[in-house]
Amino acid sequence: MKNKIYLTLLLLFGLMVLFSFKRVKGNEDENLFAIPSNFPKPTYHFKSNPLTTEGVELGKTLFYDAIISSDNTVSCGSCHQQSAGFTQHGHAFSHGVNDLLTKRNSMPLYNLAWSTSFGWDGGVHDLDLFAISPITNPVEMNENMANVLDKLRKSQNYPSLFKNAFGSEEINTERFLKALSQFMLTMVSANSKYDQYMRMEGVELDEKELAGLELFKQKCASCHAGELFTDYSFRNNGLEPAKVEDLGRFEVNQQESDKHKFKVPSLRNLGYTAPYMHDGRFETLEQVLDHYAGKVVKSEYLDPILQQNGKLGISLSSDEKVKIIAFLKTLDDDYFIKKESFSESSLKTVIPKKDILDDVKKLSFGNEKHQLIMNESLVFYLKLKDAILKKETNKAAVLANKLALSLDRIDRKNLDIASRVYFDKVYQGIAFDADHIIEGKALAQHQFDHFGELSANMFRLMASFKPSDKPLFYYESSEKKFSWLSNLSNEESTSIIKPYQFKDLKKRAIQP
Ligand code: HEC
Ligand code: HEC
Known part of the structure; x- marks a missing residue:
């Protein structure tokens, strides 16, 4: 009898230890990262980079600091602005240092913990490695990691920020990248009208929005699938070839069949993230739907879903377009756009600006x-x-x-x-x-x-x-x-x- 009690106690104790570990390793600190109940499990490897308040703070400081770029004028936040769903407002292409233009439309940043690859062509597989690409790209930040680390080591604030986050003042590439990831992982967008409706939080969609949701499921969700509104695949959705050729996924893997294919993007926060598509060619959602309804271009790369039964594109009446747009608007997450803790003004360390x-x-x-x-x-x-x-x-x-x-x-x-x-x-x-x-x-x-x-x-x-x-x-x-x-x-x-x-x-x- 006594043994049984001991055993039970031991088991309970063991479970408690296990559970508390999981909380730390799995980042179940709700303030930093929580899985919305209507979302699937994230894919990010939190175990090798558990979020901490100090790590996120360091990442946020780095994200908004132009010290990362070669001439100290461009920060991650220049091309990824919170008020624009962390893309760049009104820009088809973004300008980096020396006002050079990027070749693709800046991507909105949210729900990155669920992504399986990064960039329009999915060229990077791990969020922790992504930042190297804008930093070293000559038309973005045009810098190299050794210089960035050097500038950070010589700065007034960073040694102590790294110490707070990682336990010592050592500044290295791994810590730098992990901190940036920590901040970006906190950018969870899951509080739109649609989310609140799905979680039955007392919010209803109106008739038009519900009709739009039904149409969306039939006509769009084969690619823009699930609660993240993407199946993370690479496809060609029949855009007219651009003046400057962009081979998309092909540039990553040299597979002939992947030419002109781009990542199926998520569709949250579209109200803030215009213009649309990898080259920002469409200013409005009306233009996007007009594209799918009547302007899909046939090519050997075009996705089979967009050429069924010998018909190009997706059949959509003007009434159906209006309903789908009404539904897409329910995916705008105003809370995310305004959330104070993502903003530059919430930083605890003031970033010195050049006078x-x-x-x-x-x-x-x-x-x-x-x-x-x-x-x-x-x-x-x-x-x-x-x-x-x-x-x-x-x-x-x-x-x-x-x-x-x-x-x-x-x-x-x-x-x-x-x-x-x-x-x-x-x-x-x-x-x-x-x-x-x-x-x-x-x-x-x-x-x-x-x-x-x-x-x-x-x-x-x-x-x-x-x-x-x-x-x-x-x-x-x-x-x-x-x-x-x-x-x-x-x-x-x-x-x-x-x-x-x-x-x-x-x-x-x-x-x-
Ligand atoms: C000059 C503008 C510019 C700057 C500066 C910039 N980005 Fe980007 N960002 C882009 C563009 C353009 C893309 C799409 C790139 C592509 O597909 O080739 C992108 C894509 C991304 C993505 C991929 C998102 C996804 O869903 O796949 C991440 C993550 C990202 N940027 C993070 C950062 C970080 C972190 C920094 C700072 C170190 C940064 N960016 C600086 C323009 C910029
Ligand atoms: C065959 C797969 C497929 C189907 C079906 C599809 N899309 Fe897309 N969608 C894509 C791909 C791929 C892109 C990115 C293309 C690019 O930039 O080159 C995209 C881009 C978009 C964008 C731009 C988002 C941004 O952030 O730039 C919107 C909006 C969009 N789709 C809405 C819809 C709607 C609404 C429907 C249904 C009427 C639909 N899509 C059906 C594959 C699809």
């Missing part, structure tokens, strides 16, 4: 005609600012074009070498953002995002060459990364600026 004045040189145009051009350009700039702030998108596009053309009249041959090199570099930046403002005709937010960067470059020109004979003022708001030039010393209180309530405004004067 814009560090990049201002003392240079001269040495030419009256140039002074005149600069002052004329400034007028276009100020009008452009008004249009951006009033959300007059078409007018802003016209003015951005005028500004770029006006500045381009500066005759570089008449500048000394230092001035020429600097002018060209800054001008390129301005032309780049002006282009986006021109293209972004219908997207006020997109224009707004690019105007801040354009203003920073206008400031660089004005402060370096001092062409104006009146003082100018540069306002910088840390909150929205927005900045602008003005000839008013109290512009923060004018009717055009006031409604924006920019926080933490910093003002600098550029004296003639």
Whole structure:
């Protein structure tokens, strides 16, 4: 009898030990990572990289720190923005260092613990290895790991952040990558209206959404399968060939049959992640459904599901399209987009930002005609600012074009070498953002995002060459990364600026 009790106690004790281990190894700390009850088991190897609060914090700091890129200007967060479902807002292609463009559309980051491969072509099999690719890619961060580690070791904050996360100050590739993974693994998106409906949390889908769900199951779920809305396979969905050829999966495995095939993407948060497809060719879900309904292109690579019974594409009436879109919208997870703990502002360590004045040189145009051009350009700039702030998108596009053309009249041959090199570099930046403002005709937010960067470059020109004979003022708001030039010393209180309530405004004067 006594023995039995002992045995039972021993067994219980053993179970407790086992259970507590599983909690640590399996990351059952609900605050960091929890499996939503409507999701399958994740595939990530948590056992070799258990999440800890400190590890996630380190990963988040690295994710938002531009120190990882060669010229300290681009962070993971530049191309993966929370407000855009961790893809890049409004961009078909993203710009990395020196404003070079990526060849593919940045991917949204969420539910990575369930993915079996990473990238549009699935070229990387382990999340822990993924970060190496953007870091070393010349059009993304253009850096190498040895340099990154060196910069981190010499920084003020990182040795102690690594110590908190991994027990010693040692900074190595493995720890660096594991920390980044830890943060990215916490990005679970499972709180959309659809999820709450599936988990019966008192939320109902309306008639249209339910009809859309049924249609989706019949017409889309063979590829966009299950609760993750992908079967993680690689397929060709009949997009018209792009101007610049992208062979997709073939680039990874050289299999002829995998040419032009791309990963079936998940479909959560589409309301935030436009544009769509591997090259960001579609701006709207209507365009996506029009593609499936009538524009699927036949080729030897086209998925058999999209050419059944000799018919190309998926038959969809306009009513069915509307219903499917209504359903897709129930997959938007507003909670995920706004969750404070994913944001840069929740960081415990403030990432030092380069001061814009560090990049201002003392240079001269040495030419009256140039002074005149600069002052004329400034007028276009100020009008452009008004249009951006009033959300007059078409007018802003016209003015951005005028500004770029006006500045381009500066005759570089008449500048000394230092001035020429600097002018060209800054001008390129301005032309780049002006282009986006021109293209972004219908997207006020997109224009707004690019105007801040354009203003920073206008400031660089004005402060370096001092062409104006009146003082100018540069306002910088840390909150929205927005900045602008003005000839008013109290512009923060004018009717055009006031409604924006920019926080933490910093003002600098550029004296003639
Ligand atoms: C210049 C823009 C840019 C930067 C900077 C960038 N990414 Fe990306 N990211 C992309 C693009 C583009 C893709 C798609 C790549 C492809 O398919 O070739 C991508 C894909 C990914 C994926 C794959 C997601 C999936 O579902 O398969 C992960 C993970 C990722 N990035 C993480 C990171 C991390 C971590 C960093 C910082 C170290 C980073 N990215 C920096 C643009 C960027
Ligand atoms: C034969 C498989 C297949 C079927 C069926 C299918 N898709 Fe896709 N879908 C894909 C693939 C593959 C991609 C990525 C293609 C690319 O970028 O080259 C994709 C991309 C998308 C995207 C873009 C997502 C993003 O983040 O860029 C949306 C939206 C989408 N599909 C919706 C649907 C809807 C709605 C249906 C049903 C009407 C559907 N798909 C049916 C395979 C499929």
